Structure formats: structure tokens, C-alpha cells
Amino acid sequence: MNSFQFNVIGTIQSPYKQKFAIPRQPGLIPEARGKLVLSPPYADYDIVRGIESFSHLWLVFVFHETASKGWSPLVRPPRLGGNARKGVFATRATFRPNPIGLSVVKLDRVYKNQDKLVLELSGIDLLDGTPILDIKPYLPYADALPDAMGGFADSAPETLMTVSFSEQARDFCQAQTAYPDLALLISKVLKQDPRPSYKKQRTAEQQYGMTLYQFNIKWTVNGEHNHVTEISQLSEFNDGCSQ
Structure with a gap:
């Protein structure tokens, strides 16, 4: 069986x-805005010449936080409430034979x-520090297939979740x-209802942080x-560092 070694071309700031x-x-x-930071020898304008004529990009990345946990032939997609099992190749789960993903x-x-090349991105779903292996332009005529079947994830997830802010939280946001x-x-993150599936069945008030x-x-x-209820700045970022 062949084995391959890949170079990390950059890292996501998310x-x-x-x-x-x-x-x-x-x-x-x-x-959800972030940056892809390319370091030498990939921080050269020649490597991205013409890229700004594309509105969207495909990123090939590594599931770096779960790679050490190995893979599983069957997984429980959150979209199905964590109750039904599907083959890993029928999902986008992280626990894959090769821990790579597409976004x-x-x-x-x-x-x-300075010596870095930065791509500012939006609509990202990537963890801070995610290693990137490759960049490819998104081609609408080939990549957008309106008649394709989406299986158990045939439409965007929707919830009935609503969001409100305390006075402190609202004022904090307005000051940033x-x-x-x-x-x-x-608001949009919380409307996606990021809770684990088993907690969504609970009726008592629950407290969370992120x-x-x-x-x-x-x-x-x-x-x-x-x-x-409350928003605060983490102490290690109190040096004035910004996005």
C-alpha cells in the first residue's frame, strides 16, 4: 500500500x-471571518496569482485535534440526533482513515x-490552528449541482432557537x-444549537460557555x-491584540 507525505502550506486563524x-x-x-496564513516557501504572490478572480475557494485541511483518536467505520451523525449509525464514508465525520476534510x-x-501571505476568508467552519494542505478555486459550473441528492443532509439545518442578550452582553458587543x-x-452560532444531541432533550435550564x-x-x-448572560475578554488577550 502506498503512503504519502504532505506539506502544510498554511494555518487557519479562526x-x-x-x-x-x-x-x-x-x-x-x-x-464567521478568519484568515489563512501562508508561510515561506508558500508566502509568495506568484503562488496565488489570479486567485482574486474567484469568489470562493476549496480548502483541503487536517482534522488535527481528532487525528490521534483513529478512525471508525461507523459514526453517529449529529444531524440524525446521534442515534443512527452511518458508514464513515457516507458522512463528513472527523474520524476518517485519513483525517482530512474539505471546506x-x-x-x-x-x-x-512581512514574510507571510494572508488570505482573509468568511463563512468558515474551521477550528483555530487548522493546518491547510491545499487550496483550489471553487468552480460554480462544476461544483454547484442543484439536482444532486443530499441523503440525510438534503437541506441546511434549521432550528427554532431564539437568542437574547443581557444588558452587559449587548453593551459589550457594541463596544467592540x-x-x-x-x-x-x-446569535447565528447559538441558533445553530451547538449542544450535544443528548442535552437537547433536557427541559431544565442549562448553562454553557464558549x-x-x-x-x-x-x-x-x-x-x-x-x-x-455575560461576555468578557480572556485575560491572555488583554494586550490589545485584535483580529
Whole structure:
């Protein structure tokens, strides 16, 4: 059996600092903005010459946080409530024989930053620090197939979840001039209902926390309503570092 070695061409900077709360597919939250940072020898404008004529890109990436856990022939897709088993090749689960994934993202800008080349992206669904193996342009005539069948995930996931903010959380978001879409990003993440499937059946109020960018967000869930109770900046980011 052949084996191959791949080079990491760059790394993702993402608002998602842990797997929890990442949307299950790209494009579901357009306000999720991040960067692909290419380092030498890939930080050369020649390597991306012409890329800005494409609105979207395919990224080939590594599931770096779960790669060490091995793979499984059967998985439980969250879309099916975690109750039904499907073959791993019939899903986009992370536990694959080769821990690689595909994600389509919107390309917003390309620029050089010292010895690095930066691609600004939006609509991302990638964990912060995700290694990227390759970039390919998205071709609408070939990649968008309106008559294709989507199996158990034939349409975008929808929930009836609603979101409200406490006065402190609302004021905090309004003060973040570097992140003008912070409240909208939080709302859309929570409307996706990132909770594990088994917790969605509970009726008692539940408390959760997550990190987006350098912010710690706390909220409660009561029925189908999310209430953001508090937002604070993580202490290690208090040096003024921004997106």
C-alpha cells in the first residue's frame, strides 16, 4: 500500500477556539471571518496569482485535534440526533482513515504581512490552528449541482432557537469596534444549537460557555431560547491584540 507525505502550506486563524459551537458545514454563518496564513516557501504572490478572480475557494485541511483518536467505520451523525449509525464514508465525520476534510470558503482579500501571505476568508467552519494542505478555486459550473441528492443532509439545518442578550452582553458587543458583527455572529452560532444531541432533550435550564475570537461568552438555554448572560475578554488577550 502506498503512503504519502504532505506539506502544510498554511494555518487557519479562526474565531472558533474549540470544536464546540463550530457550525457543522461551511457557509452557514457568513459572519464567521478568519484568515489563512501562508508561510515561506508558500508566502509568495506568484503562488496565488489570479486567485482574486474567484469568489470562493476549496480548502483541503487536517482534522488535527481528532487525528490521534483513529478512525471508525461507523459514526453517529449529529444531524440524525446521534442515534443512527452511518458508514464513515457516507458522512463528513472527523474520524476518517485519513483525517482530512474539505471546506468551501469565501475569499475576501489577499495581502502580504512581512514574510507571510494572508488570505482573509468568511463563512468558515474551521477550528483555530487548522493546518491547510491545499487550496483550489471553487468552480460554480462544476461544483454547484442543484439536482444532486443530499441523503440525510438534503437541506441546511434549521432550528427554532431564539437568542437574547443581557444588558452587559449587548453593551459589550457594541463596544467592540474591531468586531462590529460580534452580536450577529454569536446569535447565528447559538441558533445553530451547538449542544450535544443528548442535552437537547433536557427541559431544565442549562448553562454553557464558549470562546469566539478572544471573548468568553456565557449563556443559558431554556427550552428553545438562548440568553447570553455575560461576555468578557480572556485575560491572555488583554494586550490589545485584535483580529
